[in-house]
Amino acid sequence: MFVLRQIFESFSFAWKALRSNILRTVLSLLGVTVGIFAIIAVLTMVDSLEKNIKDSFNFLGASVIYFQKWPFPGANEEFKWWEYWKRPTPSYNEYRFLRENLTHHTEIAIFADEGNQTIKRGNNSIGDVSLVGGSVGYDQLFDVNVDRGRYMSAEEIEAGRNVAVLGYEVANTLFPNGEDPVGANIKVQNLKYKVVGVIKREGSSFIGKTTNDYNVIIPYQSFRKSFQTGTGRWNEVQSVIGIKGKESDIGLVELENEIKGFVRGRRGLRPYDKDNFALNRPEAFMNLISGVFNTLSVAGWIIGGFSILVGGFGIANIMFVSVKERTPIIGLQKSLGAKNYFIMFQFLFEAIFLSLIGGLAGLFLVYLITFIPMGSLQVALTVKNIVLGLTVSSVIGLVSGIVPAALAARLDPVIAIRAT
Numbered sequence: 011m012f013v014l015r016q017i018f019e020s021f022s023f024a025w026k027a028l029r030s031n032i033l034r035t036v037l038s039l040l041g042v043t044v045g046i047f048a049i050i051a052v053l054t055m056v057d058s059l060e061k062n063i064k065d066s067f068n069f070l071g072a073s074v075i076y077f078q079k080w081p082f083p084g085a086n087e088e089f090k091w092w093e094y095w096k097r098p099t100p101s102y103n104e105y106r107f108l109r110e111n112l113t114h115h116t117e118i119a120i121f122a123d124e125g126n127q128t129i130k131r132g133n134n135s136i137g138d139v140s141l142v143g144g145s146v147g148y149d150q151l152f153d154v155n156v157d158r159g160r161y162m163s164a165e166e167i168e169a170g171r172n173v174a175v176l177g178y179e180v181a182n183t184l185f186p187n188g189e190d191p192v193g194a195n196i197k198v199q200n201l202k203y204k205v206v207g208v209i210k211r212e213g214s215s216f217i218g219k220t221t222n223d224y225n226v227i228i229p230y231q232s233f234r235k236s237f238q239t240g241t242g243r244w245n246e247v248q249s250v251i252g253i254k255g256k257e258s259d260i261g262l263v264e265l266e267n268e269i270k271g272f273v274r275g276r277r278g279l280r281p282y283d284k285d286n287f288a289l290n291r292p293e294a295f296m297n298l299i300s301g302v303f304n305t306l307s308v309a310g311w312i313i314g315g316f317s318i319l320v321g322g323f324g325i326a327n328i329m330f331v332s333v334k335e336r337t338p339i340i341g342l343q344k345s346l347g348a349k350n351y352f353i354m355f356q357f358l359f360e361a362i363f364l365s366l367i368g369g370l371a372g373l374f375l376v377y378l379i380t381f382i383p384m385g386s387l388q389v390a391l392t393v394k395n396i397v398l399g400l401t402v403s404s405v406i407g408l409v410s411g412i413v414p415a416a417l418a419a420r421l422d423p424v425i426a427i428r429a430t
Contacts, residue, residue: 035364038328041321042368042406045314047375050391050399052310054376058389060303074151074292075266077108077251077273081288097286099239100251102230104276105145108251111272114265117254119147120230122239122247129226130197131184139180140225141198143233151252154222159192159207162229166206170231174203178211179223196226199236203228262291318402321368322410329361329414340418341426354419361411362404369403 076082079097081089105120112118121144128137146168148154149161156175166173176184176191185191191205212221230249233239237247255265266289273287333340340353373396380389 035328038324039321039364039368039371041317041319041324042365042403043321043371043375045316045318045321045406046369046372046399046403047314048317048372049310049314049402050373050376050395051379052313053307053395053398054379054389054391056303056306056310057392057395062388073255073257073262075253075255075262075269076288076290077104077253077269078288078290079248082290094288097288098277099246099248100287101249102234102239104273105249105251107276108253108269108272112253112265112268114268115253115255117147117150118251119151120145120249120251121148122230122233122237122249123225124237124247127198127226129180129184131194134184134186136180136183138224139177141233142225142227143230143237143239144227145230148227148230148252151254154227155210156207157210158190159205161207162227167229168231170229170235172201172203172232173206173229174198175207175209175227176205177209177221177223177225180226181205181208198226198228201236203232266291318406321365322406325361325365325368325407325410326414328364329357329411330417332360333357333414333418336418337421337426338428340421341423341428344421344423345427350419353421354415357415357418358408358411361415362407365403365407365410366400369399369406372403373399 077100079099080094100120102120105118109118121142123140123142125140126137127139127141128135129139129141142148144167146164149156154161154175157178159175161175162173174196176196181191184196185194191208194205195202196205197203209222209225209227212223238245239247239249253265253269255262269289270285274283274285277286279286343353373391376395376399377391380391382389
């Protein structure tokens with residue numbers, strides 16, 4: 011009860027100080043408001059932008075290692091393209107070899123894609139479509155969700171039959187007015203393909219059309235009827251082997267080492283020979299993105315830090331004035347038995363309370379930003395940033411009020427009562 015009474019009295023004093031000179035208080039708290047707004051606004055935009063970009067790379071799959079010719083950009087300090095272009099492209103035979111020998115994987119598939127394709131059906135056609143040839147396991151590797159019909163069967167894929175699964179936008183364009191695409195024929199590279207399924211709508215991603223909406227998936231062996239793969243020629247369509255591992259980092263490391271050992275052995279590489287292949291993980295992109303956004307976050311702290319510093323001086327100024335104005339009251343309280351810590355607690359609580367008001371005002375302004383339309387960028391104020399803003403505000407109030415509170419606590423009661 012004693013502690014609650016202290017908090018209530020401190021709250022009462024803080025509220026009276028706020029109401030006694032609203033203009034002075036508002037001007038003093040403006041620095042904290044602007045500082046918290048600057049920091050949390052930058053962090054919110056950075057977090058939202060980072061999340062949107064990372065979500066756009068979901069098409070790369072989770073816990074997947076890509077065995078391919080070229081490394082991902084940013085995976086190495088120096089991108090030695092003059093060495094990489096001489097490397098052989100992963101072949102279908104290597105895919106079958108890995109599928110039969112790997113033990114630490116959960117799924118494996120070989121695939122290739124060719125963009126800017128035109129798909130026809132009667133008088134209807136759609137361009138700028140990505141044609142994807144996938145082996146067995148491709149749908150599990152990338153979580154292809156079929157909305158109508160079914161996915162290609164293992165028999166159809168292995169035999170290289172002319173069957174296709176359409177993306178949502180491709181199906182809507184070729185089959186308007188609610189027509190059912192399943193069972194109908196389309197033309198791809200002047201070859202007839204039977205539609206067996208339609209993929210559920212995914213929508214456009216933040217960085218562009220990286221979803222399945224504009225894709226047409228056909229068997230890998232059927233894809234090879236129209237495009238050269240695994241020939242070693244400069245104009246071939248390069249295939250990629252995706253191997254999905256276990257969720258843990260340890261499981262992925264074991265899988266990566268296993269792949270490297272098998273591939274080096276099959277390609278006849280000696281112990282001192284460099285790898286003539288790349289094992290890419292999407293984490294390379296994520297780490298690169300996180301590094302960029304960490305720099306932006308630091309910039310936000312620097313920008314907002316100056317405003318918070320000014321706000322801290324403003325709160326300290328309010329507290330010094332408050333101590334001066336309430337010196338007789340402090341003397342009376344101490345003469346009636348109030349302890350030094352009680353007086354200090356009052357002023358510290360007041361400083362923190364005032365700073366929190368400025369922080370809440372800054373957070374409210376950031377919250378209003380989330381309602382501004384920004385195209386495909388979805389901005390959200392997270393609980394983490396709210397807690398961070400309130401914590402920073404509390405710390406600023408504590409630091410700004412510690413000296414005035416200490417001075418108030420050390421006042422001599424007799425001298426304080428006689429002060430005017």
